[in-house]
Amino acid sequence: MIIDNNQLLRFTTAGSVDDGKSTLIGRLLFDSKSIFEDQLESVSNTSAKKGHDGVDLALFTDGLKDEREQGITIDVAYRYFTTPKRKFIIADTPGHIQYTRNMVTGASTANAAVILIDARHGVIEQTKRHSFIASLLNIPHLIVCINKMDLVDFSEEVYNGIVTQFEEFSSKLLMKDVRFIPISALLGDNVVNRSKNTNWYQDGTLLSTLETLHISSDINKIDARFPVQTVLRPQSEENRDYRGYAGRVASGIYRVGDEVAVLPSGFQSKIKSINAGEQEVQEAYAPMSISMTLEDDIDVSRGDMIVRKNNQPEMEQEFDVMLCWLANDAAKPRAKYTIVHTSHEERAIIKEVVYKMDINTFERDSENSNLSMNDIGRVKIRTTRRMMLDAYRDNRNTGSIILIDESTNETVAAGMVV
Amino acid sequence: MSKYYLNYLDELESEAIYILREVWAQFENPVILFSGGKDSILVTHLAKKAFYPSKIPFALMHVDTGHNFPETIQFRDDLVEKLGVKLIVGSVQESINNGRVAEEKGKNATRNALQITTLLDAIESNKVDCAIGGGRRDEEKARAKERFFSHRDDFGQWDPKNQRPELWNLLNGKHFEGEHFRAFPISNWTEMDVWNYIKRENISIPSLYFAHEREVVFRNNSWIPVSEYLKLEEGENVENKKIRFRTLGDITITGGIESDADTLGKIVQEVSAMRKTERGDRSDDKRSETAMEDRKKQGYF
Numbered sequence: 001m002i003i004d005n006n007q008l009l010r011f012t013t014a015g016s017v018d019d020g021k022s023t024l025i026g027r028l029l030f031d032s033k034s035i036f037e038d039q040l041e042s043v044s045n046t047s048a049k050k051g052h053d054g055v056d057l058a059l060f061t062d063g064l065k066d067e068r069e070q071g072i073t074i075d076v077a078y079r080y081f082t083t084p085k086r087k088f089i090i091a092d093t094p095g096h097i098q099y100t101r102n103m104v105t106g107a108s109t110a111n112a113a114v115i116l117i118d119a120r121h122g123v124i125e126q127t128k129r130h131s132f133i134a135s136l137l138n139i140p141h142l143i144v145c146i147n148k149m150d151l152v153d154f155s156e157e158v159y160n161g162i163v164t165q166f167e168e169f170s171s172k173l174l175m176k177d178v179r180f181i182p183i184s185a186l187l188g189d190n191v192v193n194r195s196k197n198t199n200w201y202q203d204g205t206l207l208s209t210l211e212t213l214h215i216s217s218d219i220n221k222i223d224a225r226f227p228v229q230t231v232l233r234p235q236s237e238e239n240r241d242y243r244g245y246a247g248r249v250a251s252g253i254y255r256v257g258d259e260v261a262v263l264p265s266g267f268q269s270k271i272k273s274i275n276a277g278e279q280e281v282q283e284a285y286a287p288m289s290i291s292m293t294l295e296d297d298i299d300v301s302r303g304d305m306i307v308r309k310n311n312q313p314e315m316e317q318e319f320d321v322m323l324c325w326l327a328n329d330a331a332k333p334r335a336k337y338t339i340v341h342t343s344h345e346e347r348a349i350i351k352e353v354v355y356k357m358d359i360n361t362f363e364r365d366s367e368n369s370n371l372s373m374n375d376i377g378r379v380k381i382r383t384t385r386r387m388m389l390d391a392y393r394d395n396r397n398t399g400s401i402i403l404i405d406e407s408t409n410e411t412v413a414a415g416m417v418v
Numbered sequence: 419m420s421k422y423y424l425n426y427l428d429e430l431e432s433e434a435i436y437i438l439r440e441v442w443a444q445f446e447n448p449v450i451l452f453s454g455g456k457d458s459i460l461v462t463h464l465a466k467k468a469f470y471p472s473k474i475p476f477a478l479m480h481v482d483t484g485h486n487f488p489e490t491i492q493f494r495d496d497l498v499e500k501l502g503v504k505l506i507v508g509s510v511q512e513s514i515n516n517g518r519v520a521e522e523k524g525k526n527a528t529r530n531a532l533q534i535t536t537l538l539d540a541i542e543s544n545k546v547d548c549a550i551g552g553g554r555r556d557e558e559k560a561r562a563k564e565r566f567f568s569h570r571d572d573f574g575q576w577d578p579k580n581q582r583p584e585l586w587n588l589l590n591g592k593h594f595e596g597e598h599f600r601a602f603p604i605s606n607w608t609e610m611d612v613w614n615y616i617k618r619e620n621i622s623i624p625s626l627y628f629a630h631e632r633e634v635v636f637r638n639n640s641w642i643p644v645s646e647y648l649k650l651e652e653g654e655n656v657e658n659k660k661i662r663f664r665t666l667g668d669i670t671i672t673g674g675i676e677s678d679a680d681t682l683g684k685i686v687q688e689v690s691a692m693r694k695t696e697r698g699d700r701s702d703d704k705r706s707e708t709a710m711e712d713r714k715k716q717g718y719f
Contacts, residue, residue: 005425006423006425006426007425007426007429008424008426008430011581017551020506034526036693036694036695037693037694038694038695039695040646044563064712065708066579075563075578075579075581076563077555077559077562078555078562078605078606079562080555080556080608082604082608082610084424086609089427089606102583104583105583105585106582108585108586109587110577111519112462215423216422216423219423221422229436229439229440230439230442232469232470232472233469233472234471234472234473235472235473236471239471239472242469242471246439246468247439248436248587249430250434251626277435277466277467277468278467278470278471285422287424287429287432287433288424288428288432289431289432289436289439291470318617328681340588340590341588343440343443344589357584396472396586397586397587400585400586401588402588402590404590405593409590409592409593411584411590412581414583414585
């Protein structure tokens with residue numbers, strides 16, 4: 001298999017209970033021949049035990065003991081498959097329990113979101129919620145699968161009605177690339193193989209859409225941002241003066257000789273060398289893990305950011321974020337949290353809840369300032385020192401933060417810089 | 419603009435290096451859990467890249483069941499010497515001698531589950547706050563739920579239903595005294611990715627992975643190597659077969675497959691045509707539907 005230039009595409013699947021999400025994933029894995037014999041055998045046995053006809057594709061995504069017993073998904077699970085065109089990572093997120101928390105987690109690194117709609121029911125409240133989160137997390141591509149087409153006689157009219165319904169409500173959301181596909185996960189129509197039942201549909205199947213989405217420009221290539229993770233100082237004789245700044249390029253492109261500034265100090269220098277592992281390279285771009293050395297001996301440490309001299313992020317100590325609350329205990333105004341942004345940590349307080357979002361109606365409620373589990377709202381955050389921020393819309397890596405409760409060490413919130 | 423993207427192997431490599439560097443930055447005393455298998459060899463290789471030109475800043479920790487392939491131990495010792503890193507060995511035999519654990523009895527007795535106690539003891543006595551493992555999410559359904567940074571309480575236990583959400587690339591390794599973390603830098607790699615990368619980078623791996631002649635008996639649908647620990651059962655015959663191992667565990671439970679693949683290129687070809695999962699020949703996973711989940715909750719790798 002020659003797959004050397006294949007890209008990696010991460011996608012998340014969202015759906016409500018019984019809309020066939022597990023069946024769809026099972027179908028994708030099965031029809032793309034990603035299921036092994038022993039897995040198939042084990043699922044066939046379980047299907048027979050449960051009295052299902054044939055193989056229940058949904059069982060391929062079964063996970064923990066409790067999930068199998070209760071027939072639900074509790075936590076995000078990751079699935080993998082490869083086709084001759086791409087490698088795929090599916091973040092399979094549960095449809096009900098702690099919905100927002102899990103979907104936000106799965107969505108945070110996704111290139112694409114697959115949203116399922118039951119053709120018999122059309123757009124429901126959960127569809128709106130899923131779409132809102134996909135748009136909030138700025139997932140570059142959205143694929144709306146209208147499932148169970150077999151149960152509406154593969155009707156073009158039903159399909160078109162749902163597309164219109166979706167477009168009407170989603171006009172309030174910011175989404176760049178939305179596609180619609182009529183499918184039957186159960187029977188396989190338009191999942192991997194083209195359906196003979198939907199001659200009125202001309203575009204690609206779900207798999208061919210996933211294989212051809214243009215994802216090279218999903219990462220910001222304009223604004224060069226390099227958060228320093230750690231400083232490499234080898235103890236050996238021949239490298240005595242070596243100071244390599246190690247990190248993963250968050251966005252943009254760096255070249256040897258570039259004039260750079262180190263934030264927050266503002267000291268300026270030039271890139272002397274760039275290494276990718278043992279290999280010296282002339283340029284580096286997101287998301288490469290590299291180390292670089294600078295011409296001048298200046299103080300650089302973890303949490304600093306190396307940027308281009310003439311393209312710098314905002315330096316703020318007080319800023320607004322859209323915050324998703326993930327913990328059982330509600331947000332406490334004025335309480336101190338640890339804020340993590342790239343490799344930089346500070347202490348922070350939530351100064352004010354500006355408004356809470358009703359994720360079913362997209363309405364803003366500025367009277368209600370209580371953020372509890374699975375709530376989303378716009379808040380003002382104040383930090384002990386300045387943070388080097390970009391808007392999340394422009395840069396997912398340098399526009400995202402988490403809050404950690406200092407008394408429990410739990411990750412309690414995820415935020416996107418407005 | 420179009421040339422500025424990574425292929426999937428480079429992206430997986432970059433992600434793993436990022437995680438290894440986060441471990442180094444966030445923990446006081448991390449180690450790499452080294453079994454001598456391809457996944458922990460891969461993690462060690464990635465660590466070398468992550469910290470170049472510095473040495474790997476982690477010790478290798480090996481939980482030695484005493485039931486090893488001699489080739490694995492030789493490979494381990496050679497690698498430790500080449501890299502100039504410290505080796506910590508936790509010995510299951512010692513745990514048995516000290517009365518910490520009791521040897522399993524019966525015909526399918528193994529030392530697999532006993533490793534949990536030895537591993538947790540070694541983590542505690544060496545004050546390790548993060549143990550880096552080569553676990554992959556594609557291996558097994560319980561492992562599919564793992565985080566990159568996976569919290570363990572002060573009993574070393576994993577609570578899969580109550581894990582910290584992991585968003586973007588922001589990893590939270592904060593912990594209290596006595597607790598530790600497991601880190602899984604190659605979570606997103608599949609068996610095929612591992613082999614493709616080993617071939618691309620020409621990483622050296624134990625000879626056991628290549629086809630070779632060996633005395634074996636057929637048991638539980640695979641070829642179990644003859645060793646001093648193997649008790650022949652009635653009706654079992656020792657045969658000489660050309661086999662190789664797809665995964666390496668204890669010599670007592672690791673089944674080989676018949677194969678002619680004696681180069682990395684042939685292994686990649688063979689694995690891509692495989693119709694069975696890698697752990698399908700591991701009797702430790704066959705004990706029950708949730709064998710891995712049960713062990714993992716107690717503190718297994």
